[in-house]
Amino acid sequence: MGCPDSDRMIGELRQQVASGLPDSGVLNWFSAKYGPTILAAPIRGGFDNAAWITPLAVFLLATVGTGVLISVWLKRRRPGAALVSIPGHAVDNDDLRERIRRETQY
Amino acid sequence: MTASGRLGETARRAGIASFIALSCSAFALVWASFTNDYSVAYILQHTNRDLNTAYKFSALWSGQEGSLLLWAWAAQLLRLRAAHASQGRRPPVGLCLDHPCRVQVFFLLLLNFAAPPFAIQPGPLAQDGFGLNPLLQYPEMVIHPPMLYLGYVGFSVPFAFALGALMMRYPGEKWIHITRRWTMVTWLFLTCGIILGAHWAYSVLGWGGLLGVGPRGKRLADALAYRHGLPALGHDAGEARHDEGLERVADLLHLPSDYSGHPAYPFGTGLQRPRLCPVFYRRLVLRLHHHRLRGLPVHLLQQKDHLKSENRLESLVSRESSFLFNNLILLTACFTVLWGTLFPVLSEYVQGSKVTVGAPFYNRVNLPIGLFLLFLTGIGPLLAWRSTSLRSIRRNFVMPCIAMAVMFAVCVIAGVRPWSAGDDMQAEIFSLITFTLSAGVITAIFTEFLRGASVVRTQTGKNLFASTVLLVRRNTRRYGGYVVHFGIVVMFIGIAGGAFNQSREQEMGFGDSVQLGSYKLFCQSFTQDSNPNFDTEYALLDVFRNGKKLTQLAPERRFYIASQTPSTMVALHSTLIEDLYVIYEGKNPDTGKADHQGLHQSIGELDLDRRHHRRPWHLPCAGT
Numbered sequence: 001m002g003c004p005d006s007d008r009m010i011g012e013l014r015q016q017v018a019s020g021l022p023d024s025g026v027l028n029w030f031s032a033k034y035g036p037t038i039l040a041a042p043i044r045g046g047f048d049n050a051a052w053i054t055p056l057a058v059f060l061l062a063t064v065g066t067g068v069l070i071s072v073w074l075k076r077r078r079p080g081a082a083l084v085s086i087p088g089h090a091v092d093n094d095d096l097r098e099r100i101r102r103e104t105q106y
Numbered sequence: 107m108t109a110s111g112r113l114g115e116t117a118r119r120a121g122i123a124s125f126i127a128l129s130c131s132a133f134a135l136v137w138a139s140f141t142n143d144y145s146v147a148y149i150l151q152h153t154n155r156d157l158n159t160a161y162k163f164s165a166l167w168s169g170q171e172g173s174l175l176l177w178a179w180a181a182q183l184l185r186l187r188a189a190h191a192s193q194g195r196r197p198p199v200g201l202c203l204d205h206p207c208r209v210q211v212f213f214l215l216l217l218n219f220a221a222p223p224f225a226i227q228p229g230p231l232a233q234d235g236f237g238l239n240p241l242l243q244y245p246e247m248v249i250h251p252p253m254l255y256l257g258y259v260g261f262s263v264p265f266a267f268a269l270g271a272l273m274m275r276y277p278g279e280k281w282i283h284i285t286r287r288w289t290m291v292t293w294l295f296l297t298c299g300i301i302l303g304a305h306w307a308y309s310v311l312g313w314g315g316l317l318g319v320g321p322r323g324k325r326l327a328d329a330l331a332y333r334h335g336l337p338a339l340g341h342d343a344g345e346a347r348h349d350e351g352l353e354r355v356a357d358l359l360h361l362p363s364d365y366s367g368h369p370a371y372p373f374g375t376g377l378q379r380p381r382l383c384p385v386f387y388r389r390l391v392l393r394l395h396h397h398r399l400r401g402l403p404v405h406l407l408q409q410k411d412h413l414k415s416e417n418r419l420e421s422l423v424s425r426e427s428s429f430l431f432n433n434l435i436l437l438t439a440c441f442t443v444l445w446g447t448l449f450p451v452l453s454e455y456v457q458g459s460k461v462t463v464g465a466p467f468y469n470r471v472n473l474p475i476g477l478f479l480l481f482l483t484g485i486g487p488l489l490a491w492r493s494t495s496l497r498s499i500r501r502n503f504v505m506p507c508i509a510m511a512v513m514f515a516v517c518v519i520a521g522v523r524p525w526s527a528g529d530d531m532q533a534e535i536f537s538l539i540t541f542t543l544s545a546g547v548i549t550a551i552f553t554e555f556l557r558g559a560s561v562v563r564t565q566t567g568k569n570l571f572a573s574t575v576l577l578v579r580r581n582t583r584r585y586g587g588y589v590v591h592f593g594i595v596v597m598f599i600g601i602a603g604g605a606f607n608q609s610r611e612q613e614m615g616f617g618d619s620v621q622l623g624s625y626k627l628f629c630q631s632f633t634q635d636s637n638p639n640f641d642t643e644y645a646l647l648d649v650f651r652n653g654k655k656l657t658q659l660a661p662e663r664r665f666y667i668a669s670q671t672p673s674t675m676v677a678l679h680s681t682l683i684e685d686l687y688v689i690y691e692g693k694n695p696d697t698g699k700a701d702h703q704g705l706h707q708s709i710g711e712l713d714l715d716r717r718h719h720r721r722p723w724h725l726p727c728a729g730t
Contacts, residue, residue, distance in 0.1 A: 007691075040464040042449065047456050051449045051463060055442040055471045062434045063478070070422050070430075 009034075117207075118189065124210070125186055128179040135172060135223055139165045144235055147227040148172060154235040154668035156638035160248050161238050167251040168242055171223035176252065178213040181206065181259040188263045188288065206262045237668030240640075246306040250299055257296025263288045309676050421493035428486035435482065439475050443468070473536050477543065480598050483591050484547035487554055505553050506546040513545030514538070522605070533605040540602035544595045551588045551595075558585075603684075613694055614645070625686055626650040630658070632693070640664045642675075645690050649679055661690035 012033075016026045031039055042048035135148070139162045144150040152168045153161075167176045185206050217223065241247075264285040271281040421427065446463040454460045488502040517538050524534040555574060562573040562580075578585040612620045614629040621627075630646040644662040648655055659677035666673060672692075679686040 036459050036461045039462055041467040041470075042453065042461040042463060044461075047453060048461060051445070051453075051461075051467065052471065054445055055438070055475075058441050059435075059438050059475055059478075062438045063431065066431060066434055067422065070427060074420075074422065 121182065121186055121189065121207075124214075125179075125182040128175070128182050131223070132166060132175055132179050135175060136163060136166050139163070142235070144232045145227055146223075147225045148223050150227050150232055150235045152235070152238055154237040154639070156668070157235075157238055158243070158639065160245075161243055164242070164248045164251075165238060167255075168238055171217070171221045171225075173251070173255075174213060174217055174221055175223050177255050177259065178210060178217060180252070180255045181210055181213065181262065184256070184259050184263060185210070188266075206266050209262065234668060237666055237671075240664065240666045240669065240671050240673035241310055243666070243673075244306055244310055246302045246309075250302040250306060252299075253295050253302060254299030257292055257299050260288060260292030260295060263292070309678065423489060423494045423499070425486060425489045425491050425494075428482055428489055432479065432482045432486060435475060435479050439472055439479070442471050442475065446471070476598065476601075477536070477539055480540065480543045480547060480595070483594060484543060484550050487588065487591070488550055502550075502553075506550045509549035510542045510546040514542045517541050530605065537602040537605035540598050544599050544602075547591065547595045551592055554588060555585070614647075622686070623684075624651055625656075627659075627688070639668070640666045643690075643692070644675075647677070647688060649686065659686070659688050661688045663690050663692045 013026065013030065016029055021029065027039075031044075036042075036044060042051040135146075137143075138146045138149045139153050140159075142149070142153070142155050148169055148171050149165070152172070153165045157165075166172045264282075267281040267285045446467055449463050450460045484506060485503075488499075488506070490498055522534055522538050522541070524531045524538060527534040555577070558577045559570055559573040562568070562577045563570060566573065566576065568576065608623050610620065610622050614620060614627075616629060616631065619626055619628045626649070628648040628650060630648055632643065632645050634641070634643045636642070642662050642664045644660050647659045647661070649657050649659055657679055659679060661677035662675035664673045664675060665671075674689055674691065677688045677690075
């Protein structure tokens with residue numbers, strides 16, 4: 001908006017569209033003329049694909065990885081599950097009180 | 107006094123001296139702006155004599171050098187406040203504030219060597235400045251950057267305390283109690299800043315409803331991830347450790363993209379903006395980040411015993427797990443924005459040519475992440491702490507599932523049919539999923555309120571409304587959280603509404619009319635105006651709906667004299683359900699008619715802006 005160059009560029013695009021070029025042809029012509037920075041997103045293939053793949057890979061790794069990690073933790077814990085203390089019985093009440101006191105004094 | 111005590115006192119006094127020096131510097135720059143001192147290069151480049159008083163003041167943060175100065179000043183102010191408020195508390199404040207002090211040294215180095223705000227303009231003294239960037243001559247821009255900066259730097263305090271507690275191996279979550287008020291106030295600043303910035307970007311750039319996809323939004327996501335972990339603390343002390351790690355990672359992710367700014371921000375400090383960003387500065391930012399990244403594994407390894415949770419996750423299907431997943435997804439969204447911000451630099455390094463990573467990238471990549479987040483927002487509150495039984499799942503999920511099925515059917519009947527949408531299939535798929543999930547989440551939230559209120563009603567005998575009020579007052583954190591969830595859902599619905607946008611470009615002469623959705627625009631007249639700062643021409647358009655006149659819109663096109671730059675001022679008719687957005691693109695010299703672009707946006711004013719999807723290119727000034 002308010003760009004001194006955009007009117008001219010839009011005019012060029014309209015000319016190309018009017019000349020009957022397909023969308024991909026207009027796109028190639030436009031990016032060849034002004035360079036890849038004119039494209040709104042990295043869509044040239046090659047290394048540009050990394051821009052799209054990496055977030056997806058991180059997303060999948062984060063979700064699947066966390067799920068797997070939690071499952072592994074749970075499996076490891078299962079043999080000792082019987083040893084889980086019952087609150088109010090096995091926990092040392094003095095220790096618990098001391099911890100509560102510590103964490104609430106401020 | 108011991109040696110360490112004397113050192114601490116020296117640090118405190120140095121902090122005060124630094125704050126006084128930065129305050130004087132900021133005042134001097136504002137003074138130079140008001141007195142039109144064009145011997146200062148920054149003032150010459152960002153102001154002019156006829157600039158409005160408010161914008162002369164905002165010139166302080168209109169360029170990179172001034173932004174850095176404001177940032178350093180705000181950081182020092184908050185740091186001093188934190189030091190004062192936390193004296194005598196544990197963990198030791200000196201240790202906690204060590205990290206922000208290092209960051210401050212970085213900023214002061216930049217201000218002194220890389221981007222000095224008081225550099226003298228060589229050559230003869232200019233009579234007038236080049237003017238403020240027209241995009242910044244907008245009311246929101248007077249207040250948006252300071253709010254945002256206070257939000258940014260404010261979060262360094264909880265982070266610093268987290269780090270201090272981690273380094274000193276302080277037990278429990280006391281650091282969170284100490285910094286809770288900080289977190290809330292900082293959250294408020296960040297929220298206000300982002301809302302103002304989003305509205306500015308929407309009105310000026312045309313795509314700002316999703317400003318949250320930018321680095322600033324990412325900081326909000328960082329903060330959201332951090333804040334989101336807090337409710338779990340009452341149930342699992344181990345989460346405190348998780349949050350320390352989380353905040354550390356979040357800070358690492360936020361640093362380079364925050365400091366790198368966004369290409370849409372002229373006041374930002376840009377890794378992507380070579381003119382404003384000397385190579386030295388870029389190297390400095392990346393080097394600093396590299397050090398922090400390298401230090402993270404070592405630091406976490408050193409503290410791994412302390413980071414171990416005292417409690418364990420007992421089930422994959424539990425509220426603790428949903429918190430963990432939620433925070434990881436928020437961090438993934440942060441990473442996506444960081445990646446998008448740094449990718450142009452990486453591309454230049456690898457391919458030798460820079461690429462643009464703009465709105466289409468963020469819209470496409472963040473949408474699946476956002477939908478997963480929405481899904482977790484819905485199921486999280488329905489899961490029990492520790493472990494959820496199958497019976498409980500069946501009981502809690504029945505109503506949301508019914509709501510989702512009903513909403514899916516309603517959407518299909520109303521015409522949201524991706525399979526027959528052609529080019530718009532992707533947008534309609536996302537809209538359909540969003541509306542369906544939103545119905546489920548809203549039902550889940552209301553069910554939670556209703557269930558709690560029913561229990562209170564049984565106990566107290568009060569009516570349902572009074573019981574709900576009492577319920578919320580008894581547990582503000584939990585039910586406040588649900589209200590926040592509701593807000594998030596409304597935001598998602600607004601974004602999904604972008605699939606129904608209608609856009610039309612048309613030349614209009616006197617008496618011409620154009621139909622856009624249910625609106626009819628009638629061109630009344632064109633007129634011109636002038637003031638010392640800019641010349642303007644605008645159109646007067648009457649807006650009708652169902653034959654009844656609703657309002658008159660006056661979209662403008664301005665020409666700023668000092669900078670010799672044109673700019674448009676959008677005319678907006680905004681309602682809760684939809685917006686009418688009209689841009690006046692100026693008169694066509696061939697026909698003498700005015701060119702208008704109208705955008706009719708349904709459901710909220712958040713803009714997915716299909717215009718950008720349809721145009722795979724961007725024009726250099728269209729979004730910058």
